[in-house]
Each structure stands twice: as structure tokens, then as C-alpha cells.
Amino acid sequence: MKVDGREAKRSAIYLPVSAKFLIALIGAIAWMGFSIWAAGPWLADLKSYVGTAFAIFLVYGIAIIPGFMNAFMAISLVLDKRPPHRPLPVYPPISILIAAYNEEASIDETLVSIDQQKYPGELQVIVINDGSADGTAQVVRRALERYGWLSFVDLKKNGGKARALNIGFKEVLHDLVVTVDADSFLYRGALASIVERYHADPSNTRAVAGKILVRNSRQNWITRCQEWDYFHGISAVKRVQSLFQGTLVAQGAFSVYDRAALTEVGGWPECVGEDIVLTWALLNAGYRVGHCEDACLFTNVPSTLRQLVKQRQRWARGMTEAFVKHPRILFKMRLSTFFIHWNLLFPWLDLAFTIGFIPGIIFALFGYYWIVGPMTLALIPAAFALSFLMFSIERRMFKKTGLVVRKNIQGFFVYVLLYSLLLQPASVLGYLDELFRKPKAWGTK
Template structure:
């Protein structure tokens, strides 16, 4: 029996969402016009050295377009007043799919965190062991003695995360399907919050992304830095996109889906960015994808530079895969299409930063302020405003969940100053992977 979301009361006024979009768009355009006006001397001086078109490419890629994005996000988040979730009279049954490959070190903790949820509805958990070479399957079999809701699907050989999830989907007993990474830990009310948000969202919602936070932030400098990326950057993007009814990635680490919609779009595609391509398939089918900002899952972030770069390569490649597989989404007349076009600018921004800003910073160290100088600082205050705004929003959410924002000043400083020097070159490698058609592997999340 499928869930009829149209019967669920929704008190939101949809026109107000469009009005908020218009206000944020006008505000961002005003900021952008001011940025263009104030950067005229910068444009003229840089054109003298590298030519007009190259100057436009660099200045717009380094400052003007990011300034528009930051200001649009800031105006949007200031107006984001989503209704509180309400307890349900009865909670629907859910199936949790956990794809696992060599996760012996963490799978037990993940299952324990699910067991501590006390979810009021029926619960089915399927761990799909994707040909692991370690003790993953044995640990899950031992856990079955304690958890009656636990099922093990033991695949004989590794075939990738998408294949594992699709095999698990065949065994689902409920109409709501949740994916959880095998090296993660759920906040004690994460499942309840996620289901309540899904049921409260507009009737055409078919997926809702949960909130991903870093679990191992104390491990080293890299994980300390990533803690702020998840807490500020990724969280702000999902919250903003959800406001306009088009979250672009229901990440595989923790999201809820309608089973029938999954079947309709063919399940998880066999590609590197299976979660983003699946999300775009749902959007292309006319459905809405939301975000639950207080359904928290703590995951292990990459602990080495090599693994981090591989992760961000995969994410960037997944975006290109989504454009290739769903080009018609660009002509869908809906608010979420705005953010699809937004993503088209990312290769430009990443190239301008990597091959413009980084060399410009080196030149500035030797007294040559052609690319990076005082004008760069003048054009970027919106980034600070956005960070401060999102910090206050996320801190209030943490307080509601009885969590504390960890004092991680070193990580914050590195996130602000150095993070893009890793992130954007890694993204370029991801674009090149798809252009050159390099071998696709499960890799890291």
C-alpha cells in the first residue's frame, strides 16, 4: 500500500516561496551590479596584461559569479522560516538499506545506532555485503542474533554501490526506503525527524536528504577542516535548495525515498555519482526533493589527502554524469531548474580559481596585484555574511537537538583560508575523469 501524501495537511503558501525567490534574486542582482561597477578599474588593469576576455573569465569566475551565489544564498537563508515538524499519529514502516564493502571496523556501530532509534513504526534493515574481503558479513550475522529487524544480503562478489542498493531494493517490505552509509552513526532521533519531515513536505515530494556531519573530526587536521565544510557549506546549500523545492542531491549516506518512485526511475544508476544522478532522475520526473536539517547522521570523513581528493573527484564527476544522463532537466519550468543552471557555472569557477586565483596569489606575494589584491577583498564580504548567518542557523539547530558546536578554531581557520586550494583543483580532476572516460569504481563517498 503506497502512502498518499496529498492527504497530509500542508499549511505553507506556495506563492510565498516564489516571492522569496524573487526577493533573493533581485537582492543578488543588486549586489552583482555593485560588484561589477566597483571592479571596473580591476578589469581595466588586468586587461592590460592578459587581454579583455581572459580578464572577464578570471574576474567573473573568482569574484562576480561567486558573489552573486553567496548573496542569493544569504538573502534566501534570511527568509527561510520552514514550519516545525509535527509528531505523526502513526509512523509508517521503513526499510533501511546499508550497502557495505569492507566495513568490518564500523558496521557494528552503525547497526547499534539504528537499534537505539526506538522508531515507533515497523523497521526493516537490510545490510548488503558487496563481496567484502574482511569480516563484515560475519559481524552482521552476529548482530542478527540481537536485532530481529536485521537481514543480511551477502553478495558473492563486489559489483559497486548502485548494484548493491538495487539488489537490496528488491527485498524491501515498506514504501519508504532509507539509505545509510555503513561507516556512520545516527543521532538518536534521526529516523523520526527524517520521516516526519518527509510526511510534512508537499505531496509531490519523493525524497528527502538528511543532514550529514563529520564524526571523526578530531582525528587530524584534514578532518577538522572538513567538519566546517559539512556544518557550514554543504548545510547552507541544501537548506537553500530545499527552500525552493529542489534539493539537487539526496545523498546516499542518509536520505529517504519513495519506493515506487525509485522503481519508476529505474533505481540507482550504475555510475560514479549514483546518488546525484538518481536525484536528478526524480527531479526530471517532476517530483520534489527536500532536506531535513535536523535529521543528523555522523559519518567518517576522509583522513588522508589522497582519499579526500578522490572523494571530491567522484562528486564532481557525478555532476557531469547527471547533466549527460538528464539534459532535458534544463528546460523544466520549475524553481529547481535555476540551481541546475547554477551548477553549469562550477567548472568555470573551479578553472578560474585553480589557474587564476592561485597563480594570482603567488604573484601578490611578490608585489604584483594584477589578479589578487585589495579589490578581491572588497568584492567578497558576502562570503563572510553567509558564513555568519549559516553558523547562527546551524547553532540553533544543534541546541534544539542538545548538541554542541565543537570548538575547532584551527579547522575553521584552515576551512576559510586553504580549503578551496584542495577542493577546486580536485573538482577539475573529476571533470577530466568524465571527459577522458577513466575507469569508474565505487571509490569513497
């Protein structure tokens, strides 16, 4: 069989996933080595004020380890050349679970977006009303008259998202199960795309996470900077984790799961971070979790500082729950375990940033550069460079799917320069919530 020059060239430069991982790891280690050398004077100076142990805790937590992570991410993103998913000759039937709590204002639009998908296979949609105190149940009952694929489970008492999903799961008819948040809107072709990716991924894949984007981004500066977080940071992390065979969170907002695998791991666990704990259960069972970068769902994000902080507290708490429930995952010999160990460092990094970097900014304003000085300022161009790389990749995906990246310069600068000042302290609060066993409740995302 004749192979043209382009095909031959593509074959010649093909790199297996393990080689990409090794290249990214070597590059990140090299960058960390340079950072340690460059930070020598800073570390020596800081030791004289706070002692050796605390100085190492701060410098490595604020700059060295985050620099290693960013270098690994950047190299991995450059190397990520994922194969496209293609239309299927026959699309399998799917069941969609929507757990709803006080979603009177948005649940109807969510159902409209599902109908507009025109999914080319059989469709079953189950809305589980989790004891809503508003008119959610009445809105869904009216929708039953319009959609033949819709069914309704009306729970009279609120019991939490995991319980609602598990009750709805008992009504599932099909082998592929999709979860969609009740305040979301599926972009065109999202259901077909995520099912195509599921079938195109390696045979041991048992879940695929969709791409979450911000629906209410124009509301205020808080939602504008979250637009960049979802478009940039969260998407890039999922891309890299998926490249190395293990997306760590198949988020409940939009993901597809294998029904038999869900049954095997016991469904959704009763906890704050039910989606991350479920995902780790699948990884712990030896399965792969993927990511479909062009299966897009728009969702409403927190619009007040209080809501945003509470959300990130829950996310941090969910990660802690995952470690507690699945400690053996740390010893699984697979590429994705690298990211599990990576997550072990987050409490250190979040705490160092909260108790070191933020006070260091205040000290720097008064001329004391013990913590925040020239070395930390040098990280700002690196942050912008990584953001530009993420932007370039995501813009190509947007163009492919017919989406347009809107101008949001204010949100971008807030995201790059100030976002961590809010979110990393919030994460610390989340770790403390789990440590002191604070009550758990339904939350936003």
C-alpha cells in the first residue's frame, strides 16, 4: 500500500504516550533544577528571618513546586495531539440523569437544550427532583407533556445529590449513563461528541468527562474571571490528565459513564465531592477516564464571592474525601497515579500561598521583600506565557466547534493576577472543614 509523504512524516514523528510523559517529566525536572538554583539567594535570605524549615516550606510551596507543575503542563499541552473522534455508524441508546434541587428558573432550558441535540440514538432522560422547595416539580411535570423521552422521579424530602442520582440510576434502561446539571445548557452536538469520544478512547475507558464552560459570564467580574478559569485552567488540566490515561474528575455537570462500571463501584457515594470520589473509584478499579474537549456544556457559576468560596471549599473537601475513601490508588502503577500524588501536594501549596504569599504582598508594599520580591515577580511572565498557550489551544477547539472566544480582558487579568488570592485560601478552609467533620449539604457544582 502506498503511503504519501505527509502520512510517512506523521508516522515518523509519532510519540507514544509513555514517551510524551517522559519528555514532559524531564523538562519539568530541568526547570525545577534551574528554579532551585535561581532561588538560592532568596531562600538564604528568608532563612535568616523565619528559619530553615519554614523558609523551605514557603519557597518550595510558592514557587518551586508550582513551577514544576506549570512546566509539566506546558510541555504536555504542546505534545498533546489527540486523534479526532468520528461519527458512529449506529449511536447507542443513552440514559441521562438530572438531579434537581430548587431549579425552577433553569430546568426547562436544560430540557430544551437536550431536545435540540437531536441525538441520533434512543434517548431516556430522568429528572430527579430532590425535595425542592420551589416550583421545580411543576415545571418538569409540564415538560412531560412535550417530551416522550422524559420521565420524572419526585422525592418529597431533600437527601443530597448522590442519593438523588442513585435513586434515578435504578430507573436507567441503557448501558451508557450521562449526568447533566439542572442549570446547564448543552451546546449543539455535545451528546453525540461525548459518545463518539467514549467509543474512540481505549477499550478500558469507563467514563468520559465533557467540557464545562461558563453560561453567566457577563453577570459580573466574579463570573468573568471564572470564564477564564473554566476555559483555561480546568480545561487544560483535564486535557493533560486525559493524555496520560486518567482524568481525575468526571464532573457530575456533564459526563458519560458505563452502567456496569457504575454498578461495580456502588454508584455515587454519599459525600460532598461525589463526582471526584466516584471517578477515583473507577480509576482504583483499573479503568480509564477520558475527556472530550469539544463536547461543551454551559453552566451557571457562582456570582458572589461567598458562593465562589463555598464552591471551592467543597471541591477541596471532595479531593480530601477521595484520598480517604481510596488510599490504595496511590500505589497503582499507571501514569495517572502521577496526578494522584500531584494532588497530595495541594494542601501544602494552598497553605504556603495563604500564610506566606498573601502576607508577603502586604510586606512588599512596605518595602520588605522577604517573601514577595524580584524572584516571585519573575513568575508573572511565566503565568502569562502558560495562559497564552492554553488560550491558543482552546481557541482552536472553539473555532472547530463554531464557538467564538469573546473579549474579556478584565476577567483575564483578574484571573491571572488575583484569582488565586481567593481560591487557595478557600481550599484551605475546605481541608479544615473535612478535618473537623463539618456538616455536608447540597451545594453549587
